[in-house]
Amino acid sequence: MPRVAILGTGLIGGSIGLRLKAARPELEVVGFDSFREHSQAAERGKAIDRVAHSPREAVTGAGLVIFAAPILAIRDLMQEVAPALEPGVIATDTGSTKAEVMRWARELLPAEASFVGGHPMAGKTEAGPSAAEATLFEGARWAIVPSSEAAEDAVDVVTGLALAMGARPMFLDAEEHDAYVAAISHLPLMVATALFRLTRDSEAWPELSMLAAGGFRDTSRLAGTDPAMAHDIAVTNRTQLIHWIERYIETLRSLQRQVADVEGEQELFRVFAQTNLEHGAFMSGAIGRKEIDEAHWSAVPETSLMDLLLGGTMAERAREMTRRSEERLAEAERRAKAGGRG
Secondary structure (H helix, E strand, O other), X not given: OOEEEEEOOOHHHHHHHHHHHHHOOOOEEEEEOOOHHXXXXXXXXXXXXXXXXOHHHHHOOOOEEEEXXXXXXXXXXXXXXXXXXXXXXXXEEOOXXXXXXXXXXXXXXXXXXXXXXXXXXXXOOOOOHHHXXXXXXXXXXXXXXXXXXXXXXXXXXXXXXXXXXOOEEEEOOHHHHHXXXXXXXXXXXXXXXXXXXXXXXXXXHHHHHHHOOHHHHHHOHHHHOOHHHHHHHHHHOHHHHXXXXXXXXXXXXXXXXXXXXXXHHHHHHXXXXXXXXXXXXXXXXXXXXXXXXXXXXXXXXXXHHXXXXXXXHHHHHHHHHHHHHHHHHHHHHHHHHHHHHO
């Protein structure tokens, strides 16, 4: 019977096991977790067939090994299981960063093992096997990062794994992956952490917490991410994350200046309106090559473009902001001229 070993039976490993058993019941899925209660819960939940007592026991006889542990734990697991891996074994992972994981695989895994990095772009703030769902990866992107030594059939197997999960494979190299996810996955985690720490550390927190509603809860949700995961992301993607944090700070400073500019209310509204439009398009599925070609709209008169994309109410608000701005400038000019005559 074909055997799959899942090292780490929490949210991600447990969800993979549930989907695998549903899609391929003939597979034997063996699980190991450093938290014994996690692997036992995964077995009770039918995410795995059997609990292994050690990582080496889990991978013995396995044709596919999935490292689904926290990122920094993957290195130790690779080192421990390397001597027990079967010749020709295919290995993959689910880590949120890839450059370090790929380096560990090159250094620690035997040459006869084919490693193909992976990262399912799905998850929840809840952790552990009790949060696992067979549908967790449905429709999600699954980043696939083959090593230069990986056999073609190994890439096919990991691609098949992603498809079996209901995900959409996306091929990237390790550095490219880490740069991109730093912006759209890791930065939001840092922003949520900073926002919650800022308000929680305020002396007014007792009152602030009573007033906090959907906006604060939605924006700070990722502050509830498993701390081990957050820590491992930060220390294994440090350079890229710092780069995007710096760019975020610059963008906040720019927005701060626009908010402070009393004479620039029209431009401030345009920022909000444009962001609203682009975010709405993104939420409606305008991603990648589906995005609106802005050049296509360049010939449309500004007023009718606003009416078309923003709707009559927002367009009228924008025109009202324009009129108010022009009136304010005209009043300032009148005052300047009156002062000159004095």
